[in-house]
């Protein structure tokens with residue numbers, strides 16, 4: 001065993017389906033989950049004599065992504081045929097883009113682990129069409145094909161090999177997905193396959209500038225799987241090199257259950273796609289004015305929103321990052337601020353108790369059924385002392401379970417905080433009677449005993465006592481003992 | 482330009498064509514003739530001309546993103562060599 005330190009070099013290729021109403025080149029519905037082979041027509045099946053016509057929304061959507069990634073849009077683009085045989089590809093070629101793609105040379109500024117900024121260069125963003133879907137029933141000698149997905153508009157986003165760790169890969173994917181969600185052009189649901197990621201990875205001795213031989217990793221079904229597959233692959237390649245072996249350039253599939261990458265079983269023929277211009281589609285052109293128009297119509301992107309939250313609302317960078325990381329959550333935050341102009345308090349409630357409930361219920365924000373009015377009402381109840389902070393959190397949990405208004409819960413369950421001296425003194429007398437030792441301790445100068453007694457008052461009141469008032473009443477009462 | 486038998490076999494394989502030995506020789510000659518013609522074209526002076534992306538002088542032909550009716554699966558499936566329910570059925574392919 002040697003002690004060479006290796007550094008990984010990673011490039012990612014993301015495919016993202018655009019959520020247009022129809023497919024890229026025909027009027028079939030672009031829809032996930034339809035009954036098999038119901039969204040098909042002569043064009044997407046590649047029947048003789050059929051002709052593709054580009055969906056205008058597809059080009060616009062793709063160009064918006066390219067612009068958001070700061071890519072240079074070509075003024076003249078064309079489509080090409082990528083030729084290969086596979087049963088999920090009805091035409092035996094995929095309409096894609098080869099030498100005149102939509103756009104090139106962009107970048108995405110990411111935050112690794114939510115903090116460290118890093119720029120990942122984007123090599124190109126181009127348009128193509130998705131293939132159909134193959135199923136392999138267990139034990140059968142046949143495979144089944146559903147062509148509903150064939151012809152779905154697909155965007156390929158390729159990075160330069162700028163990613164140096166699995167953590168950076170994870171951050172890039174999260175930030176890219178967030179940006180795509182802000183652009184509202186894709187569901188970005190890896191489980192449904194609307195976002196997919198392949199990775200190229202090689203390793204080299206630290207300090208070396210020449211790239212090593214790379215492996216292409218496929219079949220990762222989540223961002224976590226991408227990270228795990230990269231981690232595994234770094235170890236595997238390092239062990240090979242340490243053992244004096246050579247890395248073979250190959251495609252490897254991530255096995256989620258075994259947590260290993262394995263070479264593809266089918267013998268990969270050398271790729272020879274024989275690209276040539278798609279004769280059935282004309283070229284497309286953009287003028288400078290077209291491009292500027294599209295650039296100006298881009299929505300606010302995640303990093304811009306983060307800056308605005310920091311500058312306009314006085315939020316800390318970290319708090320703002322938590323909010324913008326979920327578009328729904330950030331929208332909700334802004335709706336709350338409109339009702340109740342206390343951004344910091346609202347932010348604390350959202351990134352604290354609301355997120356806690358989301359995580360513990362393993363639910364999306366949308367599924368919580370929380371309205372801006374209800375949350376701001378609750379915050380007001382806490383702020384004006386009607387309920388304690390602790391009881392407020394309890395009320396939130398009940399609001400989410402029942403979808404009800406905080407004021408109703410306070411009234412129904414009689415949760416209003418007790419600040420009245422009469423009621424509190426009654427409880428204080430009970431506590432003093434029941435905790436003689438602590439009372440004596442306090443008399444002997446043990447300050448801690450007071451906190452214990454306040455705690456007992458809180459307990460006896462069912463958490464409803466106003467702790468501040470309870471503390472001062474108790475201190476006063478003890479002076480008289 | 483001459484083309485080798487192996488190149489013909491390679492191309493036939495890419496196109497999923499099974500050729501007999503006489504056919505390989507037959508197409509070797511034909512493809513050689515085609516490439517010879519391309520060699521002739523290559524000698525034409527095209528300096529100052531931009532490459533053509535399409536044979537017709539058209540561009541920017543779009544359609545609006547509106548759904549048009551798809552075809553009923555049974556109308557298509559009956560032409561498929563095999564199908565199962567509404568799926569096309571093919572010999573098993575393994576990743």
Ligand SMILES: [Zn+2]
Pocket residue numbers: 023026027028039040041042043044045151
């Ligand atoms: Zn179609």
